[in-house]
Amino acid sequence: MKVQLWGTRGSLASPGPETARYGGNTACVEVRGTDGTVLVLDAGTGIRALGAMLAPSVRCVHVLLTHLHMDHIQGLGFFAPLFSADVEVHLWGPTTRTLDLRGQLARYLSPPLFPVHLRDVSLVLHDLPAEPFAVGELTVTAARVCHPGPTVGYRIVSPAGVVVYLPDHEPALGVARFPQAAEWTSGWALARDADLLIHDAQYSREEYADHVGWGHSTIEHAIAFAALARVKRLVTFHHDPSHDDDDVECLTLAATRTAAPPFPVKAGAEGDAFEI
């Protein structure tokens, strides 16, 4: 299973020379099974470049949305396969009691926010099921996690291993000393024993004090959560748009040195690729 990062920024795209190393595109991760299955996790601005690079041989793509905040769907209207008769695009996402996925997406993919209406693009929509489902050789489990609004994380299991994607996640919300017991920790069941965990690490400890309840983690929280879940590798994600490359690097290094986890920690950068 191959995992490639196409957008690692959170909240707002932040292109520019000061963010060139880690990238300024918002959340988008590609997962490829050995059988050629293509999953795209979230449709932030990073999905535009992914769509442009997809080989003509790819005839089916499954896009899995964690939630519908703008930084996770803004690239969808610029995803080239949506406008190709040769590619079938499936879109999965969480729903609410009052609006299905189509209804929620149409709020963005329709005038005046977007010139093209959702009904005019070729897309197969799926409300996320409660139970695991198969996409090719990959088994996908979605579960709700601690973040404002209906939000899920994904656990993707292949014959080769497990990757878990929790880009927007605040497991430490309301927890005086994080982490508490695993069974009382949001996202733990999804992340346990993952070969690769991609996790929200937007804030420094100092910044978090003013952002409690915003739905995001500090780098320290991400490392502690990963340790609780006994993952084998952590990639931090959803970098704050105000953090330049040096900030991302220094903050990650400092937090990792302090925590000294038994697994490697890397700040996710656009273009990073991982083999599971």
Added chain:
Amino acid sequence: MSQKPIELILTRQLASYLATPVFIVDPDGTLVFYNEPAERILGTRFDETGAMPASEWSTIFVPTDERGGALEPAELPLMVALRERRPAHGTLWIHALDSVPRHIEATAFPLIGQTRELLGAVAIFWEAPG
């Protein structure tokens, strides 16, 4: 060991911040958490009792009605809320584990998730006059 549903996790975290005594049970009626204000009324800390099955917590405090008659577990507001999936309210006496009888009012409601699954129930309670 399985993770608690996110709704239960967030409810527990909310309860831990409130000055209102709170009980939380899972769909089986197992008492999975009560907060510090509840500890003062019950006369024992959650860390000491841990989770308790319904058969235990619904009897250990010897609940009685206003006339002193024994209350069946099924009559407790929390059990009504869980069983009938609706809010329930009641006034009762309990014998806290510090041997102090306490007159309490309790309001309970079920926790029902977005896909209509029963996730448990919550009760808030406080000491009633008299």
